[in-house]
Amino acid sequence: MTNPRFWLIVPAAGIGQRMQAECPKQYLKIDRRFILDITLSRTLDSAPFDGCMVALHPDDRWWPDTEASGDSRVQTCHGGSARADSVLAALRALAPQVDADDWVLVHDAARPCIHRDDLTRLITSLQNHDVGGLLASPVADTLKKGNNDTPPQVRETVDRSSLWRALTPQMFRYAKLLNALELAAENARPVTDESSAMEFSGNMPVLVEGRPDNIKVTVPADLALAGFILSQF
Numbered sequence: 001m002t003n004p005r006f007w008l009i010v011p012a013a014g015i016g017q018r019m020q021a022e023c024p025k026q027y028l029k030i031d032r033r034f035i036l037d038i039t040l041s042r043t044l045d046s047a048p049f050d051g052c053m054v055a056l057h058p059d060d061r062w063w064p065d066t067e068a069s070g071d072s073r074v075q076t077c078h079g080g081s082a083r084a085d086s087v088l089a090a091l092r093a094l095a096p097q098v099d100a101d102d103w104v105l106v107h108d109a110a111r112p113c114i115h116r117d118d119l120t121r122l123i124t125s126l127q128n129h130d131v132g133g134l135l136a137s138p139v140a141d142t143l144k145k146g147n148n149d150t151p152p153q154v155r156e157t158v159d160r161s162s163l164w165r166a167l168t169p170q171m172f173r174y175a176k177l178l179n180a181l182e183l184a185a186e187n188a189r190p191v192t193d194e195s196s197a198m199e200f201s202g203n204m205p206v207l208v209e210g211r212p213d214n215i216k217v218t219v220p221a222d223l224a225l226a227g228f229i230l231s232q233f
Contacts, residue, residue: 005102006123007094007174008043008052011086012036012109013079015057025217026109027062030227035217037067038112038230043169044073046116047105047123053094054109055079055086084191088181091174100175103132106194107169110217113229114169118210122171125208132172133206134195135214136164167210170194176203 012026026036036054044052052074056063068074077093079086087106098104105122107114118135126132139160146152170193172180177194180201184191191197195205213229215222 002099002101004099004127004173005050006048007098007102007104008049008169009087009090009094009104009106010036010040010043010052010054010109011079011083011090011106013055013057013060013081013086014083014109023062024057024060028217028223030112030223030230034062034066035112035226036109039107039109039114040068040071040074042112042114042116043105043107043119044071046114046119049073049105050102051075051094051097053077053090055090083193084181084184084197087194088178088185091178091181094174098174100173102174103127103171104174104177105169105171106177108216111168111214112217113214113226113233115211115214115233118214119169122169122208122210126171126206129206130173131176131198131203131205132170133208134170134193135167135210136207137167137210137212137214139163139165140212164207165212166193166195167214168193170205172198172205176201 015024027034054076056076058078063069077089079089122135143158143160145155145158147155180197183201184197189200198205217226
């Protein structure tokens with residue numbers, strides 16, 4: 001196998017409805033910078049990427065004002081209505097530049113607290129693997145399964161010993177990830193992350209332990225928490 005290259009994909013076509021903001025959550029600001037700019041700069045500056053593809057909403061009007069729009073490492077394409085659609089579009093847009101065994105790292109646009117050490121550990125752990133894997137954090141809280149009552153009642157306590165919280169980046173071979181997402185789409189299989197597509201295609205991604213503070217900004221309270229975490233780095 002030749003030396004594979006590394007590519008970053010950031011799906012950023014979402015509209016972030018749960019944030020109840022006037023713009024998509026990736027364009028909210030922390031310390032006067034777009035979350036998307038923080039995410040891209042922290043990730044691209046922490047590993048030897050050969051390029052990056054950001055999947056944007058066709059009606060995105062904020063991208064031209066970002067720092068990343070002037071970064072020669074960053075390309076853009078139109079994303080889709082779901083995360084999997086955006087990642088698939090980005091993979092296809094990269095097709096003329098990549099080889100089948102190149103590594104693709106998919107990272108959430110609204111996950112700006114990625115730490116260099118996690119990225120290094122992910123790449124080092126998986127660089128000789130045939131499939132790839134993802135950053136994940138062991139579940140620490142006690143988990144309860146509820147019923148459908150209003151309010152819901154506890155049905156049982158779930159054994160957390162083998163449960164992990166999926167994080168990003170998720171790192172897979174280009175051809176295997178492309179084929180997995182296409183297979184899921186052909187079978188109308190809902191996938192919430194790249195790992196679930198790989199699992200559906202019969203592959204077994206590796207879990208690489210990552211920092212639990214690699215949070216995703218989803219609701220308004222997350223914005224202040226992400227700002228605090230970033231101030232500690």
